[in-house]
Amino acid sequence: MAFRDRSGSNDDVESGYASGSSTASLADVYFTRTHLKFINQQLAKLEPQDVIRWCLTSLPQLWQTSAFGLTGLAIMDMISKLDYTIKPNIELIFLDTLYHFTQTLDLVERVKQQYPNLSIHTFKPEGCETTQDFETKFGQQLWETDEEKYDYVAKVEPAQRAYRQLDVKAVLTGRRRTQGGKRGDLDIVEITDDGLIKVNPLANWNFQQVQAYIKENNVPTNDLLDQGYRSVGDWHSTQPVTDSEDERAGRWKGRQKTECGIHNKKSRYAMFLQEQENKRQQELSDAITNGLKIEA
Structure with missing residues (x-):
């Protein structure tokens, strides 16, 4: 599943995704820059359920990713109630960083009870089952000593591993424009640099609309919402917010940071790892070449 840019442009967008400018080129689906723009213009006129229906007819290997925030919960509920000719057999990926609030983990169990047909695939930091394993x-406190490394090993690498092991080509996310930060210019459909298609069905909705849907449909929610939280991540980087603040103002409060790395371009740490791997591969290639020369 990929996007091929035939325009020759490499312009980036603020959200961190080249929606229409990626150089990724795989073999399943191609969007030209103009086509992707047209799709986003059309999908922006539809209700979230209609966007999901479009995904079911257009995107193979479709999954949902969620940290069980309000928007992700609304999407889960919409999928479970979708009246459509094509059965929406969409499974969910949950990244357990091992630093979630107890209330979040309790919510996961309540979701399993309310949606028994929903398959949840949990991915943790590689080689770790518990917080003690991670530390x-x-x-300890890797998020303070090396924040980029923490984001990578706790979130980015598990996400990449999930996509690879499950052969994910497209994902539904709970991101919305009104969440603030780099999400302010979010498209409905985005393409990452490595060709993953990300669809944001509720990109046009605000917090009040999501709240109303949750209430009307009796969707289970995180108990922390009653304590002033709106966006809930790891306990060490999440605080309550006031009514006048953006939803995600409580994430890394008082800092410029607004994303954990999953929805950004590669972090410096990820690029460092890639450079190390490239170097290792080059050294291996050189060794093989030199060995062949010696034998000759």
Whole structure:
């Protein structure tokens, strides 16, 4: 599943995705820059359920990713109630960083009870089952000593592993423009640099619309919402917000940071790892070449 840009432009967009400018080129689906723009213009006129219906007819290997925030919960409920000729057999990926609030983990169990047909695939930091495992491997408070490394090993790498192991080509996310930060210019459909298609069905909705849907449909929610939280992530980087603040103002409060790395371009740490792997591969290639020369 990929996007091929035939325009020759490499312009980036503020959201961190080249929606119409990626150089990724895989073999399943191609969007020209003009076509992707047209799709977004059309989907922006539809209700979220209609966007999901479009996904079911257009995108193979479609999954949902969610940290069980309000928008993700609304999408889960919409999928479960979707009246459509094509059965929406969409499974969910949950990244357990091992630092979620207890209330979030309790919510996961309540979701399983209310939506018994929903398959949830949980991915944790590689080689870690518990917080103690993580701290033995990476040290305590890694989010303070090396934040980029923390984002990578706790979130980015597990997400990449999930996409690889599950052969994910497209994902539904709970991101919305009114959440603020780099999400302010969010498109309905985006293409990452490595060709993953991300669809944001509720991109046009505001917090009040999501709240109304949740209430009307009796969707289970995080108990922390009653304590002033709107966007809930790891306990060490999440605080309550006031009514005048953006939803995600409580994430990394008082700092310029608004994303954990999953929805950004590669972090410096990820690029460092890639450079190390490239170097290793080059050294291996050189060794093989030199060995062949010696034998000759």
